[in-house]
Amino acid sequence: MKQGKIFLKDKKTYFDYAILTFLTEEKEFLEAKPGSFFMLQANTLLKKPISVMHCHKKDGILKFMVKKIGKGTEFLYNLNPGDMLDAMGPSGNGFPIEENQKYIAIGGGSGIPPFYFLAKTVKKENLTIVYGGKTQKDIVPVFGKSQSVIITTESGEIGIKGTVIDGIKKAFTKKGFENAVILSCGPKGMVKAIKQNFPDFEHYTSLENYMACGFGVCLGCVVETKDGYKRACVDGPVFNIKDLKEF
Numbered sequence: 001m002k003q004g005k006i007f008l009k010d011k012k013t014y015f016d017y018a019i020l021t022f023l024t025e026e027k028e029f030l031e032a033k034p035g036s037f038f039m040l041q042a043n044t045l046l047k048k049p050i051s052v053m054h055c056h057k058k059d060g061i062l063k064f065m066v067k068k069i070g071k072g073t074e075f076l077y078n079l080n081p082g083d084m085l086d087a088m089g090p091s092g093n094g095f096p097i098e099e100n101q102k103y104i105a106i107g108g109g110s111g112i113p114p115f116y117f118l119a120k121t122v123k124k125e126n127l128t129i130v131y132g133g134k135t136q137k138d139i140v141p142v143f144g145k146s147q148s149v150i151i152t153t154e155s156g157e158i159g160i161k162g163t164v165i166d167g168i169k170k171a172f173t174k175k176g177f178e179n180a181v182i183l184s185c186g187p188k189g190m191v192k193a194i195k196q197n198f199p200d201f202e203h204y205t206s207l208e209n210y211m212a213c214g215f216g217v218c219l220g221c222v223v224e225t226k227d228g229y230k231r232a233c234v235d236g237p238v239f240n241i242k243d244l245k246e247f
């Protein structure tokens, strides 16, 4: 984990979401993997944890997607190309990925960025993404046609009308995905519903807990596990759901 500067090269917005493409000369920043996050400077006392959406070593590019929900994410949303930012990372353990395993990755709202990154690193035939939102405004059009993505919206504006649970049921019917490992990232209610509906599947989830320091000293992000309390920022944020007491 390192501290340094990143430079905003490009920004695209889609309703409340912004995709921010930064350039960096910090080589260590480019060691990020799917599930890694950075603590990004905001106009708040504390930096904000944001998942890496993509990391392109050769071009020195780091990409993030933020949803504006409060002061910090609104500051990030309002950045403009040319702006510099303090960043600390890459942090976190990332998703445990095995080469020949099939995965169903479920992202709700701002939980989709790690799976965009994952889609760039695993074989296409091994990954089905379920991307859920309340309305079309929550589904940022980032995936190409060649990636297997099942979209669900509660409003039914695009994709399957329903929740990610309906999308996951469909994903499990795909040939070869009957015993896929579940990966999830999103609101706790969504993660709980996945656990309740698919209790027997191996399932790793990336927790979006509040984080203050982001490097293991404040204990602001602790979670109760079978082996006692763990810090989401350094021991996670990805955990096997069967180890987490709250699920």
Ligand SMILES: Cc1cc2nc3c(=O)[nH]c(=O)nc-3n(C[C@H](O)[C@H](O)[C@H](O)COP(=O)(O)OP(=O)(O)OC[C@H]3O[C@@H](n4cnc5c(N)ncnc54)[C@H](O)[C@@H]3O)c2cc1C
Pocket (backbone or CB within 6 Å): 037, 044, 048, 049, 050, 051, 052, 064, 065, 066, 067, 068, 069, 070, 071, 072, 073, 074, 110, 113, 207, 208, 209, 210, 211, 237
């Ligand atoms: C590892 C990790 C990766 C993340 N990746 C992303 C990402 O890629 N993109 C993204 O947009 N966000 C991501 N988040 C979430 C983001 O960091 C928080 O939403 C952020 O703290 C919001 O800051 P804010 O100042 O904008 O809002 P605040 O003023 O802190 O909060 C605004 C409102 O949202 C609620 N809220 C804030 N954070 C949380 C939370 N964690 N859980 C439940 N409710 C909350 C508050 O209670 C309040 O009502 C990630 C979080 C973690 C821990």
Ligand code: FES
Pocket (backbone or CB within 6 Å): 210, 211, 212, 213, 214, 215, 216, 217, 218, 219, 220, 221, 222, 231, 232, 233, 234
């Ligand atoms: S955020 Fe401080 S210990 Fe995790």
